[in-house]
Amino acid sequence: MFKGYCFPKSIIVQAVYFKFRFGLSYREIEELMAIRGVKVDHATIQRWVFKFTPLLEKEFRKRKKSVGRRWRMDETYVKVRGKWCYLYRAVDKQGNTVDFLLTKRRKRMSAQSFLIKAIEKNVKPELVNIDKSGSNKHAIRIYNKRSLSTIQIRQCKYLNNIVEQDHRFVKKRISRSLGFKEFESARRTLSGIEIVHMIGKEQLISKKKSIYKAFYSLAS
Structure with a gap:
């Protein structure tokens, strides 16, 4: 993963971790x-964050603990190039992060894409609690109809x-920055922030006691 770079793995991972853990500017x-x-x-x-985040996320998902089957699903707002994008997120009854997805628009197809991703990478829920959002409700109904499910x-x-x-954890990490200039950069940075957040909630199967050591183990 780190072959051909002038800096050792320990330096690269530490710099990337600082970005995700503390919300510092580059x-x-x-x-x-x-x-x-x-x-x-x-x-x-910045290039390290862009390059290595997908690889760290891939490793994290291999070792992510299972979540419960009763979810709370909602979306929040993130500004990219001066325009609002929508970060769909879900947690289980215990507060463990189920999944997340950044989209450019808030509509039924976006909610449906998030629901499909969350189920494919986790487990099919038995119940999803939502607010009064019509798009979220419609997305679940469509999923039930097409997959013959009973969520x-x-x-x-x-x-x-x-x-x-x-x-709030995610929003706090990006509030100090100047905002995102590109959608893909925003997506990868938010993925890294979510990874660190989940490690802090002990959702990573790891014997490492500190958040940083657990994060570093993803690069091993």
């Missing part, structure tokens, strides 16, 4: 690395507080 990470005796340009760190739909706003509170 220039701030460059300064932090310099304090630690490592001279690396902020643009290089229950429950619309209870206060029960979705757990996922709305969970949004």
Whole structure:
């Protein structure tokens, strides 16, 4: 994964981790690395994040713990190039992250794409709690019809507080930055933030005690 790079794996992973864990700008990470005796340009760190995030996510999903079958599904907003995009997220009854998906539009097809992704990479839920969103409700109904499933739909706003509170971790990590300039960059960065968040919630099968060591193990 790290062959052919001028910097060792430990340096690359540490810089990438700083971005996901603390919501620092790339220039701030460059300064932090310099304090630690490592001279690396902020643009290089940005390329590392773009390059290695999909590989780290792929490894994480191999070792992700199973989630429950009663979900809370919701979406929040993320600005990309000055326009609002929609981050669909779901957690189970215990607050474990089920899955996430960044989309350019908020509509039934987007909600349906997220639902299909979440089920394919996890397990089919027995119940999904949503707010009053018509697109989410319609997406579940269409999925049930096409797959002959019986996923229950429950619309209870206060029960979705757990996922709305969970949004805050992600939003906090991106609030200090200048925003995303490209959709794909936003998608990969948000994936990394979600990975670190899930590790913090002990959703990674790992014997490592610290979040960083568990994150580093994904690059082994």
